[in-house]
Amino acid sequence: MTKTISDVICPFCGTLCDDLVVTVSDDGTKLLDVENACAIGAEKFLHSQASDRVTRPRMLQEDGSAVEVSYDEAIEYTAQLLAKAKKPLMYGWSSTSCEAQSVGSEIAEQVGAIIDNTAAVCHGTTLVAVQNVGIPSCTLGEVKNRADRIIFWGCNPAHAHPRHMSRYSIFPRGYFTGKGHKNRKLIVVDPRTTDTSSLADIHLQVEQGADYELLQALRAAVRGQELTGDIIAGVPKAKVYESAELLKSGRFGVIFFGMGVTQSLGKDHNIDAAIMLTKDLNEYTKFSIIAMRGHYNVTGSGQVLGWQFGFPYSVDLSRGFARYNPGETGSIELLKRKEADAIMVLGSDPGAHFPIRCVREIANLPSVCIDPHITPTSEICKLHVPVAFVGVEVGGNCYRMDNVPIDSRKVVEPPEGMMTDEEFLRAVNTRITEIKAA
Amino acid sequence: MADEYIIRNGHVYDPKQGIKGDVMDICIADGKIVSKVSGKAKEIDATGKTVMAGAVEIHAHVAGPKVNEGRNYRPEDKLFTCKATGKTRMEGGFSIPTTFRTGYNYARMGYTTVMEAAMPPLYARHVHEEIKDTPIVDQGAYPVFGNNWFVFEYLKNNEETNVNAYISWLLRVTKGYALKLVNPGGSEAWGWGKNCDGVHDPVPYFDITPAEIMTGLMKANEQLGLPHSIHVHTNNLGNPGNFETTLDTFRLTEGVKPNNKFGREQVFHHTHVQFHSYGGDNWGNFESKAKEIMSYVNQNKNITIDLGCVTLDETTTMTADGPFEHHLTELNHLKWANLDVELETSSGIVPYVYSPDIKVCAIQWAIGLELGLLAKDPMRTYITTDHPNAGPFTRYPRVFGWLMDAKYRNERLSTFKHSEKVNDATSLGSLDREITLYELAQMTRAGPAKALGLTNMCGGLAPGMDADVSVYNINADRLDGASIEKAFSSADQVFKSGVLVVDNNEIVAEPAKRTFWVDVKVPENKQVERDVAMKFLKYYSMNLGNYEVSDHFAPHPYVIEVDAS
Amino acid sequence: MSAISINLISGRTIQQGVAMEGGKEKDKYRKACGIIEMDNEDFKKLGVMKNTNVEVTSAYGSVVVKAIEATQGPHPGVAFIPMGPWANTVVSDETYSTGMPTFKGTPVTIEPAPDKQVLPTIKLMRYNCWGEEQ
Missing domain, CATH: 3.40.50.740 (Rossmann fold)
Structure with missing residues (x-):
């Protein structure tokens, strides 16, 4: 006989999925199976059952x-x-x-x-940036119900927050987002092409460490200002303009960002710029920004x-x-x-x-x-x-x-x-x- | 068994019993006020001092997600405010103090019951975690209902029993105390960057108006017979000319009668009315409409208000009125935090400096005091600063000084950079009323306790009530502003439920504090159960099975049961 | 065969995550994190075959890892070591007074090291900390 426990919270990443189903032995001493978790979360639950586990100091x-x-x-x-x-x-x-x-x-x-x-x-520089310039944000359910513009900046949820896109940000259908991912436009900013950027409508392959420059260029483009130079932080100027227009034309947008901005040169100033871009976009539409917290x-x-x-x-x-x-x-x-x-x-x-x-x-x-x-x-x-x-x-x-x-x-x-x-x-x-x- | 105490020879002010400064003894045993104690009772000599019940805070932002975001994003608020004491937990912060400092500072001022003014249901657990870590004072929290999708849909379809069942459910799962409405409809509109500017301005996509939301919830509140009335921050806060919206809001209460077993007489509490009493149509001709507002309040006994007095400090504004905070950051360009909560509310935070050199700030200061001085019924008008919005709660003693000493007040008024303009825009200079100690007890003790439905429990000194008592080193013979401020900043003694928590102006004990919440029984309602399950499945980011705040978050609950079945 | 200079970043991969949760002392973790992902172009410049061990050296330290073809590329001029003790042996600990090390963007040189081994986790730790023998 086994017992099934539902609504279980996954203690891996900041996505904190709370829909896991865990099967345990009848006496509650053995964990037998984990459903709904990502590969990492499942491994975490199962590792508790390792036979070579240390049990005393x-x-x-x-x-x-x-x-x-x-x-x-x-x-x-x-x-x-x-x-x-x-x-x-x-x-x-x-x-x-x-x-x-x-x-x-x-x-x-x-x-x-x-x-x-x-x-x-991890996100210490984010916390400093919030102290510098504030943070317009929202819950993940708001993203699910309203968002039609998503940016992943310096983060790779396909690897680090595996269920983020399916639960909250790209694929789910919410109250005002009945068409799910079809009505969401995705921009990924990453110096590498990643498994996340492969899903993007626009991939801005920023020069590593030049996020600040690209963010400020986007701010200028959003305000309709002229940019100089054909390539900005490794990105063609036309793509910067295109991205700015895409962001402004949405009804509700969100920037998710990760270690690519917090740990690269510029540190908290990168995030200052990302937050100010979010604030600027609120002059045109509704925009929020959320840190992809790790643990x-x-x-x-x-x-x-x-x-x-x-x-x-x-x-x-x-x-x-x-x-x-x-x-x-x-x-x-x-x-x-x-x-x-x-x-x-x-x-x-x-x-x-x-x-x-x-x-x-x-x-x-x-x-x-x-x-x-x-x-x-x-x-x-x-x-x-x-x-x-x-x-x-x-x-x-x-x-x-x-x-x-x-x-x-x-x-x-x-x-x-x-x-x-x-x-x-x-x-x-x-x-x-x-x-x-x- | 708890110690017995007798507080001897103090001037007692207790509106609950109509005692107006008579010299008498107050006896405490087993956590309650009693009529006499044994010879073993410890004596406190209150000769020449003032004795009142522990004060009751009806509206302050002291615990939860936006308060803590305020703390975390304003390290500057800790500058020079952290000090080592060694005896109590470490303390820090000015406008958004840490939980420990919050509890200690309220207790030092003789406050023993503190209501958290806005709890987003999805974040209820956070609010309760902070309440647990706020020492000494009993607390409750008001979940926000005014932008809730369930409420919108049930009200739009006139499904009264479903509204009631949903309210009952949400109060229970969040361990909430009362129905809070913040910018009804407007905070939902903010999900799209929009707002509701007046009470008849429809909410985008939901086909309902703020007036309908307020009226519907007010009716539900009385059908259920809850201890507190609906607690409202109406639309259009902070804008020149908004007094019309406020009066429109007040008129919704006409003909509505209270229904409850708690001795509450109002059907509607409007909070921080100072922010809602503005005339003019721009910041240039901005002026006070305190007279118009108070004339309505004075004539309508089914309304209570709190003031929201500006204290002229650098502070941190925070409210579930998301669009307002965006408006404010556009005005002062200080850092903006926003948090929209799925299906429930929005909220925002912006630091603010109420400078005595800025005309509008000085007028705001004057309006808060005008409201208090124009109040004909101090039992329906409560002193707050909407902490920390108009100023930190630790400035209450200064506000008392301004209200109780006309000279003190006028000194402040006449030394503003723009004093003449402030005088033109307000009537404060012409008001010579001085709030008495008895009226102060009404506005900070008996009044708020009654409005909260706690009139038989706290805010008074009648035998049988909780022994929450404060002793202040002041009396009616020397009521100058500076002395008032000094005495009420730091009580000589404070008792919380019969335990001496402050002695000689210092925290000496931290007994278990209680969490108040309201459990309303309604008939079983399968429809609402199905609706809740469906909305969680489709629209929430959390499973329904993880939504309810479990008991360990409120280790010492005081549950007020209401039978509406 | 010759050394090349390249810009090093570190970060998560799902393999690193799974292996980390399965036990960092195990060989699966070494296989997930004791690697450097490089672009084809950079392999050519370095003049080694894929899946060869290389020694990565920065101003902060030196570590042997296995060079593999970028799984999420192309990204010429950028090399990637999954976050973990191997990456952290060479990343920049400079925080520029922010408290945050520069985990992304450390200049490193890469040299072929076909005869050196990628140390298992615990050995690497002890070697790095106390100089215990490899």
């Missing part, structure tokens, strides 16, 4: 081997590490629930940490830090109040300056996703990695604490890329005796309170 030894320790020892080690550090970095938070993030904030306040999420290497709950971390401290990422609490200046308090620059004296990673893998200089610094610090699985980070940290898998083995609130909160579900029991990250953090927090009081 492990301490790295001098000789490079790992020795199993108890959760109690892991709690003590983590609490001591954070309590003793002058400026610990608590990084990650994007692959966990808002409830766990909230406990993380309490710990960070107690120990005077820098608390940062994966926006630091399924990086948005939630920004929200929790926002209502608790007032800043969405890279928050420095080491002075007893919240400071924020990403170029200084962000994880990358902090590690480059060798300023952190301990690191705790939860719900992210900087080992795999930070530049090597920063990874090397992590490897040389007192360190704890809290993650359900073995990762490059877990293998360079002194302590690895495996925890139950959020969104699979424990529920909790998450925020979609358009900031819509969805409460994820527990569908299967974690391996026996495993703690959730929220439980582990609570225990650490309690222990730190004791240490500080002593």
Whole structure:
């Protein structure tokens, strides 16, 4: 006998699909099948069932081997590490629930940490741009119901957000969009031809790193101004004009953008320009812009830090109040300056996703990695604490890329005796309170 | 068992019981006001001080998606406002403070109940997460109904029972408190970059007018007998000449009678009326129509209002009135955030500087105070700043000072850069009324509590009511503006449900706070169930099975049950 | 055979995503991310066959990956390594005071390295961090 659970939330990307159907064994201990998920999401659910999964904390030894320790020892080690550090970095938070993030904030306040999420290497520059110039935006359901003009700028949803186009942006039929993709015009801006650009009505193959120039040219073209030069940022001028007209002629348009603009030269200024293009287009029609957030709950971390401290990422609490200046308090620059004296990673893998200089610094610090699985980070940290898998083995609130909160579900029991990250953090927090009081 | 307290010899102001500054003792036991306590009761000496019930905030934007977008996109709002305390959670922010600072600051001012003014249903979970993290004060939130596609369709087809069933369902799944309408119809039109400029201006594609939406929901609200009336921000906010739209809106209430078991007497609450009381037809001849507005309000007992007083600060405007915020960014060219929500609403955010050197800002300031001073019934007129739109709630004490001390007010009025023009455009300079402490208690305690249907629970000091009590170091003998501002900024003592939360002007306890929501029972309605299922399948981006806010988001609920079956 | 200079970008692929969620310590992940996608033209300039190991070097580090034909091309002059430890061994950590490294747009040189191996994930990490023997 098996049980079927519907309306399951996928804890992979910021698309946060909530229509998965999961089949589990009758006793709820084995996950057997996942329907409706993309290839990546399905793999994520199934990986929880891996036979070689680590289920107890492990301490790295001098000789490079790992020795199993108890959760109690892991709690003590983590609490001591954070309590003793002058400026610990608590990084990650994007692959966990808002409830766990909230406990993380309490710990960070107690120990005077820098608390940062994966926006630091993802959409951090977007958050800065929003602070510069604002953001006219909408929910993904608005896109589905109204949009007839879509731009994917520096993003490749066919690979990174596989169900985005079918659920929200290109193919669905909504209230005012009964003809689905037939009435939607798609522009893709990417230096490569990609599996997304192959669907486009117009592919603007921008010269890598010249997005700012192309965006400003489009702004000028939208206003009807004359452009000089035949090729602009690698794109023929005529195509720029054509794109501007296409955007203005729609009834409701949306720009989705990704790492192509946030991580290329220009950084937040690229996004400033994209947002201002959106604002300009509202003089002619209705336009919104949405960041293609990566981790399924990086948005939630920004929200929790926002209502608790007032800043969405890279928050420095080491002075007893919240400071924020990403170029200084962000994880990358902090590690480059060798300023952190301990690191705790939860719900992210900087080992795999930070530049090597920063990874090397992590490897040389007192360190704890809290993650359900073995990762490059877990293998360079002194302590690895495996925890139950959020969104699979424990529920909790998450925020979609358009900031819509969805409460994820527990569908299967974690391996026996495993703690959730929220439980582990609570225990650490309690222990730190004791240490500080002593 | 909770501690017993006796607050001795204070000047008590309690409109609920008609007590006007009499020197008396207030007793607290088991979280309630009682008539006497045992000898073990702890004593608080309030000699020479003022004792009132905990204040009740009827309209403020303090939790949820747009508030948090405001926080996150305005790092500058934290400048010089973050400080280490060590005892409480870290605090930061001025116009959009963090949740912790929000709870602490309301408590410091003696506020114990705070209503969040606009909750997009799709984002209800976010609102409740923030409410959970806002310490001390009891809270509820008003889901927005005025641009909801279900409401449009049922009202257009005169399907009254379906409207009622849908309202009941939406209040339950969002854990909502009351029906909020923001720019009815206009925020939906904003989905296409359009707006509804007047109450008879039809909503594109939906064949319904703002007047029909307001009338329909007002009727439904009374048929269901909800604790609060509909809570409205009408069309045409912020524009010169909009007082006509406001009066058109008020007239929709004529002949409508309240129906509820909560002691509420109004059928319609209009919020931040300052923004809706403008004459003229451009910014050059912009002028106050506070007299016209208040003359209508004074004569019609089934209407209540709150003021929306401008505090002359740099602040952050935010509203579910999406087209208005776009209009504002075109005026001041400051950064614009917009968020349209599928099937439900739009919203926007723009920072704003109410400069005393700008004529229009000074006139707006004057209008807010005029409305308060022209009110004949303080039980129906409540002091707000539409936080943070006209100014942060932490400026309430200053607004009290302006309302209660004519000299203080006139000093401000006469030192504007354009004082003469402000005097020409408003009547403030000719008003010598000074709001009394008793009237203040009506406008901040008994009045809003009654309008919210909470008159037997909070906003008063009668035995049996929740022991929400504030003690202020001031009395009727020294009511100058500066003293008023100082005393009401920082209460000496505050009790929340019988727990001493502020003592000697400092937060000393953070007891579990409650979330108020309204559960209305209506007859089973298969049609609405089918319609909801269909719309979620076809038009929402979220599955119906994931829409309802589960109980753990409101760990200490206070559910008001209404039987309309 | 000779070295070429090229502009390197990194980013997601679906294979990288699937392999990442299946376990980064596994060989599938190395196969998905320990690669560099290049254009035909650039293969010609480099003078190697497709599916040859190459050494990619920047001002920030050096890594061996397998050169494969661009799966989403053409993009002459631009090379692509899927996001992961191999890419991050060579990408620019310069943030220009924004806090954001320059994951896209690092000038690199590529040299043939048919005799060198693409390290498995964990070995690569330990080698990069502590200089442990390959």
